[in-house]
Amino acid sequence: MQTEVLLAGFGGQGVLFMGDLVARSAMAQGLHVTYMPTYGVAMRGGTANCVVIMSDEPIGSPVMDTPDIAVILNQQSFDKFQPLVKKGGMIVANSAMVDADSFTREGDVRLVMAPATDISREVTGREQSTNMAALGAMLAADTTLSLEIVEETLRANLDPSKHALLEPNLKTIRAGMAAVTSAAPTS
């Protein structure tokens, strides 16, 4: 079983950090994993994305093909990537920045909307944990990774200089998760 996860947003939303955390969590969970970021000509405010592939078998191609899951933090990335998602796959979108009416894959892709930016602001008073709220929403919608492993991995890998941010981020992940589990299933 192989799961290809695309994470996309604009530069500064923490997409690459989120991808790195997903990849490290997958590794901690004993899965094979590859993480491929955008590199080179990227800038704050431009788009940023990365692809994490998790599998119980050794991974061949690390290149994005058709994502099973797309975690999308802004409208531009939503428009760009929704056509690529695998039939039967899932999009977890930040409803604070993505218009549900722009969804064109009804019937063949599951759309999970979570107000990641709002959740971040509510829990931490800042928007910087939007990525963690979206990650929580993904954990609720797809069970490949366990919350416990993600929490342990974040604890073990967060730079010591940012240790004050650990608890707020863990809280935001849980709040993102709760936002999806308590909501009625969408399309």
Added chain:
Amino acid sequence: MNATAVMTQERTGKRALVQGNIALAEGAVQAGLDCYFGYPITPQNQVPEYLSARLPETGGVFVQAESELASINMVLGAAATGARVMTSSSGPGISLMQEGISFLAGDQLPCVIANIMRSGPGLGGIKPTQGDYLQATRGGGHGDYHTIVLAPASAQEMFDLTHKAFDLADTYRNPVLILADAILGQMKEPAYLEPAYPRLEIKKDWALTGADNRPARNIRSMYLEGDDQEQLNYTLRDKYDKIKKEIPMWESADTDDADLVVVAFGTAARIASSAVRMARIEGLRVGLFRPITLFPLPEDALRELASRVKRLLVVEMNLGQMLHDVRAVAGADVDVAFHGRPGGGVPTVREVLDKIKENIA
């Protein structure tokens, strides 16, 4: 030596999620890297960035040179003293280094050069490619010489093959080129960052260390008198023949009953392996042969394969470079088909699968 020794070694300990460029740099450090000289270029910048912090910890020397020309000539100077030396660059930078690489080969100096390939020709772009295969395997500069060329396909091999490259360079007194690409450089994967084997300690009785209490030594590639120049070229030929016999490495999968075998290296082999797995699920008898050494190409293994399959399919991230070598080795007995995408494009798993189906009928 077991042809696939690097691959089959059982590993224990803790794996790290590590970027290919960092794995490569740390492999060099653990091989006893004394000096690094380099000049920045995407997509290999993490190599100098990492080493600029790491080498001071180990007592090594890090110099950001003023150009690639300066880098490779600093490599030459340091290698002549017997130090373990490396540089890294990408496409245009490696082209600039070719004169120095030719001198290193003529001087028979060991060093390691990493080319994290980016698309060309010209300044090109920063996307991955395998467009430098011919430059790497033919020597690249002037004269009748070869570098040993190793082609990693994972973060683990970025570490392992770089570590091994220093031993090969010292063993044969020859430059060793690591030929990877932007995907292998930028991708993160779990890897053991401890060598499978301890580094070799090779006595360098040719190194220029100061002629106190011993006769002076001389390292040069210029021979104007008599038949010395021709003799040097025969010496190099004999060395390359020895290398061809002693170090071919490859990996193969699902080839025993295969009608068609895909031949690919590096990232192209990763993409092809996904296609081969899908073809097997559909019941097609397809295998994969991945050369790990590109010079020397594992000719005997390839020839044996060619003698028992119906067709080979070469897949590359270029418009057909290794293809010519595979055709030359396979001879007239077997068809050799090709699929490739040049710099700027990357073959998809679906494309390779379609090509497999087209060629297995």
